[in-house]
Amino acid sequence: MSQENETPTVEDIANAKKNTDTTIIQYLSFVLGKEEYGVDILRVQEIRSWEPVSRVPNVPAYEKGVVNLRGAIVPIIDLRERFSLSKVEYTPLTVVVVLQTGSGNHTRIMGVVVDSVSDVISIERTEIQGAPDFGTKVSNEFINGLVSVSERMVMLLDVDKLLILENTEQPEN
């Protein structure tokens, strides 16, 4: 952020708040295969390395299982599989981004498995383009918009929509 580092007045703080609210949004970008995605950084609780999960029976394959996150049972979702990308072996570089979803009284935490996290990018709201209809691997329901950062295209994901799990889906049973 390019704000002066003098003692901020109440107005400055209010303006800064306004700025983050309206114009500049920070995104955490991560990589899946050759594609780069971004999530609102305020939704990111922490980034962890991959560790084995406890499998949960009879759920979609992209729901890898649950882990113990300091006493809370947190589901882990493989984004590659969620987006029907090719599977890869988990490596030491594989990371789990723990995201918060929901608002008010009911927030949920979930981990998503990604290949690696790359950067924190600050984006002007006006730079974001609407998501075109891809008709391809990623159904466009999760995509909030596109943005180009130093010639790379980053797809901005809608965390809330991403983490809605189909409660009815019951494969192979």
Added chain:
Amino acid sequence: MSIDMSQFHQVFFEECFEGLEAMESGLLSLDLGDIDSEVINTIFRAAHSIKGGSGTFGFTVVAGYTHIMETLLDEMRDGRRQVTKPAVDVLLGSVDCLRDMLTSIQNEEDINMESAAKHQEALEIELTGKAGSGHATESTPATTEDAAPEPEEEPEEEIAEEQGWKIAFCPYLNLLQTGNDPVRLFRQLSNLGELTTTVNIQDIPPFSELEPDECNISWELKLVTDATEAEVKDIFSFVEDDCALEFAPLAKPKKVKKVAKPKPVAVVDEVKAAPVAEAEPTTPAAPAPPAAKKPVVEADASKNAPKASSSIRVDTDKIDTLINMVGEVVITQSMLGLIGENFTMDKVGQLKRGLAQLERHTRDLQQSVMNIRMLPISFVFSRFPRLVHDISTQLSKKITLKLVGENTEVDKAVVELINDPLVHLIRNSLDHGIEMPADRIAAGKPEMGTIELKAYHRGGHIVIEIVDDGRGLDKNKLLAKAIEKGLVEETAILSEKQIFELIFMPGFSTAEKLTDISGRGVGMDVVRRNIQSLGGNIDIISELGKGTTIAIHLPLTLAILDGQSVAVGDETYIVPLVSIIESINITEKMLNKVAGKGETFKLRNEYLPIIRMREIFNVRSGAATKSNEGVIVVVEGQGALCGFLVDELLGQQQVVIKSLEANYRRVEGVSGATILGDGSVALILDVPGLVRLSVR
């Protein structure tokens, strides 16, 4: 007015509901003819604190209403009024009405003024002895008692020559809104000497313009006392800003005449300028006739705010124990830290002792934390005397309710969830169990039927029993009915237990006629489902003509469970120990295929279905066991036995139940999750759910 009163609302409501419960149980014991002045005092105190509290918080309707109750109770307390059954019934009705009012206020809904007015009318009729319901002073409930009883108490005229004070007391309209009560003042004054009050009601406006929370009356007080002016004024110190006061020595009474009550119009502006509780929902007190104007409830801005979070009252002793335990743990931890700092092998013994101590403390700590969630079951039981009283009157049966073991402690969640099933079971006992008095005498039983509600601990469980000495269940009738309804085959041979369990089938009712109390055939299945969802079960023992006992077994707490960990492939699952009957090693001979698909095994003389955990959970990891290797865990779910085939038994342990749904979702066949010693997550099996899953 800058203090945000709403932060105290939760406490106020809790206290009120506690007070109402106290009143209710007191009234019920009065109803039974046990007229004890201490009981009346208790009821009175409860009513009084509700009145005081609601006045403070600006819930004027409640305050006004409670005031009438209080007056009635006050007269009973002083022995000026007989405790009669109708009076008690009216008071009981008012308790309900108050509870409704408070619930409405708590939920920020409109108060049902019609029922409030109805109860209030009943109260007033009771109070005034059915006469004079059109009397002028009756129209404003808040002022009725202020004015009426006092002059009656001191009817004789005083001669002006006595030493004392003549006080003209003209409250402004907002006196009542500030939470002041003239009667209290008068009572204090009468402590100083002999008080005569004359009330002036000529300023009461026409009924259509009447604001019930405004004080439209003034008094002339004659106090025969040798107290000084300062002493008398002292009593009025709280109200001096809200009224016009004039003191005159009794010897010169003429001065008093000059103090006329200011016209109400003159002070209206002042009232408007200083409203008492802007932030509070202000509701005018119910004027007696139900046809009065529509109640206005000005809810504050937080109307759409979520309801108050649930809270729990904890005995301070429990908290002290907890703090003690935490202290112990900290000490042990620092001791262990000291050992670890310069560790040498000769300290191993010390270390082991320290660890053992830590383990003990941790266990104690866990227990004390769990204890905080424990509430005595009387929280549930205390509602039933009223229920039994009401329903037995309605059914004209004579029934006493005995409560045993009300202090048995259970988890808060259990307390909250067990209420509805218990209400249902008690209603059933009242309606179907206990016979009419005449039938009872004919059967050679005492006229008075008894229902006993017992709670006790038995080995990690709490048992709640409902025992009645009624007519009992008729096995043949039950069976005939079940066959008639097509619930069982005509040729089926059922054990006694199985027949009794028929009443838990949906749509099963043997009652000849429906009442609004029970008999619709829905309910018992819901009761059983509720209890099972709490991890408990329900049993019936009954003897025709002697009575029925329904026993509910519940786990003590819903947060911790005794579990058996089992291995399926590389995965670990927890089977709740309560549902395990036994575990056996499988042998080839025991297995039987049914129709080439389903599998059964023979346990002694029974054939039980097998559920292969590996298949039902799609476990692919680990060395595939041969079809005839492994352990069968025999479990009971939904009243049926069945065997879970697992690879290995790992060990028994207490596990802390964690919700899967908090961050994830419901998974079929899994009731929750827990964290094992190594930090990994294990799923807890939902035995009834799995049985259902395997049937599909």
